[in-house]
Amino acid sequence: MNSTGIIGYGHMGGMLVKGFITSGALSPGEIVVASRSRRSLDACAAAWPGVGIAATNADIARRCRTVIIAVRPQEVGGVLCEIAPALAGDEHIVSLAAGISLAAIEDAYTGPVTRVVPTITSAVGEGTTLVCHGRQVGMDNALRVERLFSAIGSVVAVSEADLPAATLLSSCGPGLLASLIEELAGAAVRASGIPPDRALLLATEMVAATGAYLRETGRAPGDLVGEVATGGGITEVGVRGFRERLPAVFDEVFAAMLERYGTVGRPLSDERSYPR
Ligand SMILES: NC(=O)c1ccc[n+]([C@@H]2O[C@H](COP(=O)([O-])OP(=O)(O)OC[C@H]3O[C@@H](n4cnc5c(N)ncnc54)[C@H](OP(=O)(O)O)[C@@H]3O)[C@@H](O)[C@H]2O)c1
Incomplete structure (x- = not known):
C-alpha cells in the first residue's frame, strides 16, 4: 500500500x-x-x-x-x-x-x-x-x-x-530551445558550409555551457550579453538583430502556446459521470 x-x-x-x-x-x-x-x-x-x-x-x-x-x-x-x-x-x-x-x-x-x-x-x-x-x-x-x-x-x-506560464518555460522550454539550436546550427551551415553535424554539436555544447555559466556564476543573462557583445564587435550585430525582432516573435509564440494550453484537455465534465 x-x-x-x-x-x-x-x-x-x-x-x-x-x-x-x-x-x-x-x-x-x-x-x-x-x-x-x-x-x-x-x-x-x-x-x-x-x-x-x-x-x-x-x-x-x-x-x-x-x-x-x-x-x-x-x-x-x-x-x-x-x-x-x-x-x-x-x-x-x-x-x-x-x-x-x-x-x-x-x-x-x-x-x-x-x-x-x-x-x-x-x-x-x-x-x-x-x-x-x-x-x-x-x-x-x-x-x-x-x-x-x-x-x-x-x-x-x-x-x-502561474502554472501555464511556468509550464511554457520549464516544460515546453526544452522543445523551444532545441528548435533554436537547430535554427542556429542551420544558419551556420547555410552561411558557411560547415558540416551540419559539426554545427549541431557546436550549437548544442554552446547552449549547455551557457546554461552552466549562468547558473554557476549567478550572472544575469543581460550581464553575459554585455560581456560577449562588446561595442562594435561581431556578437553585438547579432544581439541587436535578435533584440529588434525576437520580442515580437516570442510574444506571438507564447500567446499561441497559452491559447493551446487552455484547450488541450477536454473538460472533465464532458465525461459521462464519475463513480464516487
Ligand atoms: N512530454 C513532456 O515533455 C511532458 C512534460 C510535462 C508533463 N507532461 C504531461 O504528461 C502526460 C503524459 O505525456 P507523455 O508525453 O508521456 O504522453 P505519451 O508519451 O503519449 O504517454 C501517454 C501514455 O498513456 C498511456 N495511456 C493512454 N490511455 C491510457 C489509459 N486509459 N490507461 C492507462 N494508460 C493509458 C499510453 O499507453 P500505451 O503506450 O500503453 O498505449 C501512453 O503510453 C500528459 O498529460 C502531458 O501533459 C508531458
Whole structure:
C-alpha cells in the first residue's frame, strides 16, 4: 500500500520509472505501473525487473498510496472514471496532465490531489518539476511527493494561476530551445558550409555551457550579453538583430502556446459521470 503507482508508460511515465529507480529514490519493488497497451507493459517489465505490473488502472488505485497519472490530458477523465471506485479517499493523486485543473480532478476525487509538471530533461536529473498542491494535501503527502521529484531535478512550488506560464518555460522550454539550436546550427551551415553535424554539436555544447555559466556564476543573462557583445564587435550585430525582432516573435509564440494550453484537455465534465 506504500507503493507508488504510475498510470501511463509513455514518455513521461517511462522517464519517471527510470528516474526514480536510477536516482535511488524508489526501489523497483516500490513501483507499480499500468498502461493501456500490452506492448508498453512488456517494455517496462523488460527494462525494469522487479517493477510491479498492474492488470488495470483500478488495480493501481487499490495497491498504491501515491497514484501518478501520466496519460495525455484528454485521457485523464477516462482514467479517473476507472480508478474512482477503487480509491479509499486517502490515496494521493498526482497528475501530470497539462491544462487539467485541480478543481476538475477534485470534482472526481475528494482526497488529496497534486499537479506536477516535470520536463523531459528530468531524464538526466536536470530541470525543474513544477508542483502545485490541492487543498486536501497535508504536509506528509506534500513532502513525500516533493522529495520524490527532487530526485530527478529541482522542485519549485507554483500557484495554479502561474502554472501555464511556468509550464511554457520549464516544460515546453526544452522543445523551444532545441528548435533554436537547430535554427542556429542551420544558419551556420547555410552561411558557411560547415558540416551540419559539426554545427549541431557546436550549437548544442554552446547552449549547455551557457546554461552552466549562468547558473554557476549567478550572472544575469543581460550581464553575459554585455560581456560577449562588446561595442562594435561581431556578437553585438547579432544581439541587436535578435533584440529588434525576437520580442515580437516570442510574444506571438507564447500567446499561441497559452491559447493551446487552455484547450488541450477536454473538460472533465464532458465525461459521462464519475463513480464516487
Ligand atoms: N512530454 C513532456 O515533455 C511532458 C512534460 C510535462 C508533463 N507532461 C504531461 O504528461 C502526460 C503524459 O505525456 P507523455 O508525453 O508521456 O504522453 P505519451 O508519451 O503519449 O504517454 C501517454 C501514455 O498513456 C498511456 N495511456 C493512454 N490511455 C491510457 C489509459 N486509459 N490507461 C492507462 N494508460 C493509458 C499510453 O499507453 P500505451 O503506450 O500503453 O498505449 C501512453 O503510453 C500528459 O498529460 C502531458 O501533459 C508531458
